[in-house]
Amino acid sequence: MSTDLHTLSGAYALDALSASEAEAFHTHLAECAVCRDEVRELRDAAAQMADVESMPAPAALRQRVLAAVDQTPQLPPLVTTLERARELKAKRRFQPRLLIAGAAAIAAVVFGVTQLDTGQAPVMSASASTVFHASDVHKATVSTSNGGKLVVATSRSLGKMAVETDGLPQLTERQVYQLWTVTNGVASSAGVLKDVRDGASMSMPGERTQVAITIEPAGGSQQPTTQPIVTVSPQSV
Amino acid sequence: MGEPGLRLVPAYGGADVDLLVGKVARGDRQAFEALYDALSSAVYGLARRVVRDPSRAEDVTQEVFLDVWRTAARFDASLGKAKTWVLTIAHRRAVDAVRRSESQKRQDVHTAPDEVSHDEPADALITSEEHGAVRGCLDTLTDLQLESVRLAYFNGYTYNEVAQLLDKPLPTIKTRMRDGLIRLRDCLEGAR
Numbered sequence: 323m324s325t326d327l328h329t330l331s332g333a334y335a336l337d338a339l340s341a342s343e344a345e346a347f348h349t350h351l352a353e354c355a356v357c358r359d360e361v362r363e364l365r366d367a368a369a370q371m372a373d374v375e376s377m378p379a380p381a382a383l384r385q386r387v388l389a390a391v392d393q394t395p396q397l398p399p400l401v402t403t404l405e406r407a408r409e410l411k412a413k414r415r416f417q418p419r420l421l422i423a424g425a426a427a428i429a430a431v432v433f434g435v436t437q438l439d440t441g442q443a444p445v446m447s448a449s450a451s452t453v454f455h456a457s458d459v460h461k462a463t464v465s466t467s468n469g470g471k472l473v474v475a476t477s478r479s480l481g482k483m484a485v486e487t488d489g490l491p492q493l494t495e496r497q498v499y500q501l502w503t504v505t506n507g508v509a510s511s512a513g514v515l516k517d518v519r520d521g522a523s524m525s526m527p528g529e530r531t532q533v534a535i536t537i538e539p540a541g542g543s544q545q546p547t548t549q550p551i552v553t554v555s556p557q558s559v
Numbered sequence: 560m561g562e563p564g565l566r567l568v569p570a571y572g573g574a575d576v577d578l579l580v581g582k583v584a585r586g587d588r589q590a591f592e593a594l595y596d597a598l599s600s601a602v603y604g605l606a607r608r609v610v611r612d613p614s615r616a617e618d619v620t621q622e623v624f625l626d627v628w629r630t631a632a633r634f635d636a637s638l639g640k641a642k643t644w645v646l647t648i649a650h651r652r653a654v655d656a657v658r659r660s661e662s663q664k665r666q667d668v669h670t671a672p673d674e675v676s677h678d679e680p681a682d683a684l685i686t687s688e689e690h691g692a693v694r695g696c697l698d699t700l701t702d703l704q705l706e707s708v709r710l711a712y713f714n715g716y717t718y719n720e721v722a723q724l725l726d727k728p729l730p731t732i733k734t735r736m737r738d739g740l741i742r743l744r745d746c747l748e749g750a751r
Binding site: 366 | 595603607608613628630640646647651654689690697716721733735738741
């Protein structure tokens with residue numbers, strides 16, 4: 323299976339996979355350092371192919387883009403994707419954890435090396451547990467429609483939210499929990515939960531954004547295909 | 560930051576794109592302008608090549624640079640070069656635009672990728688050597704590798720569609736895309 327997935331690196335670098343295959347491969351990348359290196363190199367090669375097609379953009383476009391940028395807020399650094407969290411988890415045996423704290427307001431990146439006591443949540447990913455242990459943490463426990471419970475933690479100082487998902491019922495092999503951010507009725511995938519014991523963390527969504535969890539076919543979906551089992555407004559936690 | 564209206568393009572000189580993205584991540588508007596000047600031709604050229612229609616290519620280019628502005632703080636230099644990052648965003652945006660309008664793509668089925676050309680930009684001299692290396696390296700690919708890579712990259716086809724178009728088994732196309740890109744990569748490394 324993994325050998326088979328591995329050979330998709332070329333098609334992935336060319337954006338030639340279907341949405342579900344791309345998602346599956348993306349998930350695979352989190353666990354396969356060799357694949358990540360290969361994709362990086364193949365994308366470099368593809369980018370050089372693109373470079374040959376260079377063509378000056380119309381002059382008026384420059385003004386349009388610059389005007390649009392003035393209307394566009396910047397996102398804070400993404401502290402951890404689910405995949406990154408797993409990577410950090412894998413790395414921490416060998417080195418002190420590097421925590422990247424994203425402060426929503428100032429969009430500055432602060433690097434710090436720190437030791438955390440993870441005794442209370444030994445299996446949760448490093449970054450999610452960081453949120454749960456933040457000094458300004460707010461927590462809430464909510465019930466899900468499939469009979470589980472979800473603990474949500476937010477930390478304004480970290481500019482992050484995290485969820486503890488080990489209270490969610492186990493799914494079959496063909497299903498996954500998928501996280502979404504929903505703004506004005508538009509859902510964007512925030513990642514697939516590979517293992518409920520890991521939990522998940524993400525940058526603190528904006529005021530009008532809710533976080534929802536749905537059950538999707540393995541590999542995840544482009545858009546939710548089922549009703550959310552739970553929806554939370556992180557700002558009110 | 561800086562005086563309004565003052566363009567600092569020369570100040571950034573060769574425009575170290577990685578450095579610029581780092582500045583853009585901190586909200587530096589001038590760095591963003593320099594970044595636009597450094598990469599807009601590459602982004603627009605790729606968008607033109609993939610979506611064909613000039614005004615849609617402009618829209619794609621605008622989306623790409625707004626994405627870059629919004630997400631610069633999330634660019635992870637340890638995961639690759641900034642220029643590749645921007646062109647990866649550009650490619651995905653362009654492919655999404657093409658896949659949204661299947662009909663346009665269908666009508667281009669018989670346009671051999673090699674036949675599509677456009678005038679070289681005025682500053683092509685600077686980069687022509689580099690481009691020559693890429694072209695030379697593309698020549699080392701087998702026909703099937705080249706066709707698979709180009710149909711996917713420049714026409715926005717999935718590997719599934721490429722397999723149908725070229726009437727080849729899926730695993731073959733999947734493999735040709737990978738070994739084609741690997742050959743290109745290795746050749747470009749050797750050319751450096």
